[in-house]
Amino acid sequence: MSSRGPTYRIENIVATVNLGVELDLERLAERLMMAEYNPDQFPGLILRLTKPRISALIFRTGKMVATGAKNEEDLKNAVKALVKLLRDHGAEVPFDPEVQIQNIVASGNLHAEVDLEQAVLMLENAMYEPEQFPGLIYRMSSPRVVILIFGSGKIVCTGAKSEKDVALAVQKLYNQLKELGVLYIEEGGEEELGEEFEEEL
Amino acid sequence: MSSRGPTYRIENIVATVNLGVELDLERLAERLMMAEYNPDQFPGLILRLTKPRISALIFRTGKMVATGAKNEEDLKNAVKALVKLLRDHGAEVPFDPEVQIQNIVASGNLHAEVDLEQAVLMLENAMYEPEQFPGLIYRMSSPRVVILIFGSGKIVCTGAKSEKDVALAVQKLYNQLKELGVLYIEEGGEEELGEEFEEEL
DNA sequence: GGCATATTTAAATACGGATTTATAAGTCGT
DNA sequence: ACGACTTATAAATCCGTATTTAAATATGCC
Structure with a gap:
């Protein structure tokens, strides 16, 4: 009887998302109660989704970092939810932005x-x-x-x-x-x- | 061969000492650099000896609490040292005050x-x-x-x-x-x- | 250019603080 | 009257923080 080989599980996926438009983070922070935004401390606006637990850093340039997904499907769903959230709060971002897994x-x-x-x-x-x-x-x-x-x-x-x-x-x-x-x-x-x-x- | 019975070791002795005179804690705190005294927080002046590590709470009434001794000899020696320290800094306390083990x-x-x-x-x-x-x-x-x-x-x-x-x-x-x-x-x-x-x- | 800020995540080890118990002292608040 | 403050001390368990690594993002400082 031989022993088993190695096993693994993905714990975190970090991806960048290019929304392709500049964003007014001050305005977004005002409208989105769940947003955390302290530009003196860090230039990104922080959003935290809960199901699943995935966070996003959103920058003025329209670049976004999504962290916390454990699989690509969760990542995709989170990006969809984030896009919807941004659109619902006045940001004209595209429905289907480019997503790139970075880590x-x-x-x-x-x-x-x-x-x-x-x-x-x-x-x-x-x-x-x-x-x-x-x-x-x-x-x-x-x-x-x-x-x-x-x-x-x-x-x-x-x-x-x-x-x-x-x-x-x-x-x-x-x-x-x-x-x-x-x-x-x-x-x-x-x-x-x-x-x-x-x-x- | 039978097992051994229980064993113990004294870790801390708490004793009260009656110095029998009232003390000016403000003045004592001024003269004794090692003293900690914050009457808003706690009415006692705190002194910490190092060899052995024994502490004392000294009150205006001349009552004192000594803590930290692991045996009676260390306790006695600490009380002697504390009495000397107080006398050297202007407090007229007796050489051989009454000591009572409380805990x-x-x-x-x-x-x-x-x-x-x-x-x-x-x-x-x-x-x-x-x-x-x-x-x-x-x-x-x-x-x-x-x-x-x-x-x-x-x-x-x-x-x-x-x-x-x-x-x-x-x-x-x-x-x-x-x-x-x-x-x-x-x-x-x-x-x-x-x-x-x-x-x- | 490098470092810091911030986000996330697992692994495993260390550290500190908290928990509980007794006891005296004296002052304040309830 | 009681509880909190303070001091010391052991036991053992829990929790939180820190350590390390990667990566993108962007702003400020040296």
Whole structure:
């Protein structure tokens, strides 16, 4: 019976949206009670949707950043809702603006403990200073992502621009660590009580 | 080979000292740089000694509260030092004022885990609400103390006025819990790596 | 150019504060 | 009369904050 491979789940998608028109943020802030806008502090107007929990930073230039989505469908729906909200409050923005995924954050599980002290010696572009932060910071160049690796075998993969890159990075990392012999893989059946990470590779 | 019995260590002694003269706290605060005195907030002047770490609350009436001592000798020495400090800064207090121990706090170890859910049902004058506080609160009437009992077998005994009462309370508690069958006593040798609680009964 | 401001998200470790208990002192508010 | 303020102390659990990483956005400061 072999052990399972790595799994991951997308936790956060950061996307930019180009509304294509300039916006009067002062006016918007007046009309939108839920908006937070303090230009002395930060030049963007902040909107927070709740279902799902997705936030947006809206700038005078008509550029918008949407954060918090866990999948592309939620992202799309949130952009729709934001556009509607803006249109309903006087901003003439297009129905179907361009959306660009800029960052995907995924958490993952290698299902094996990791010897971080050894790993940092054997991996290139790795940093591990446990007194500063309990994870090993690994910069993978292709795909170009950063992966935080914890002793428990849990990881965070960040900087990807597509799910394909996430999947590839997680698998590559797993293969590398296995080859380096820094994984403590326990043999045994796959005991699952509730699925914490859904995507398996 | 039988297991060991309970042990304890005195952690804090609270004592009152009657200096027998009224004091000018404003003047004292001026002269004593280390003094903290904010009468709007609290009517006492606060002094903190460092070796050992013992604090004093000094009141206009010449009454004083000393806290932090872990044994009577440290308490006596602290009172001497405080008297000297006051005399050196113009307060005509007697050399050898009356000292009265008002509270002794001791931590202890029953060297056995405790079933708190069962214990609270079987003990009189016991309260256990783990969502509010992780210890069981047990009020012993003779000696009149309060004992906090934790699942690990560690305890805090508070309210005693003499070490004799502490010792008696800890032993009584141990006997009661043993009799009630809520202690998980592990048989085995006495494995000590550094003495955490010194007084054994 | 770099840093800060702000948004989001996971991982895991550390730290501080809070909780509870007793006790004396003295002052204020209810 | 009671509760709050203050001081000290242990136990153990919870919560919040911080740490790190990425990315876009835009404004201000050095």
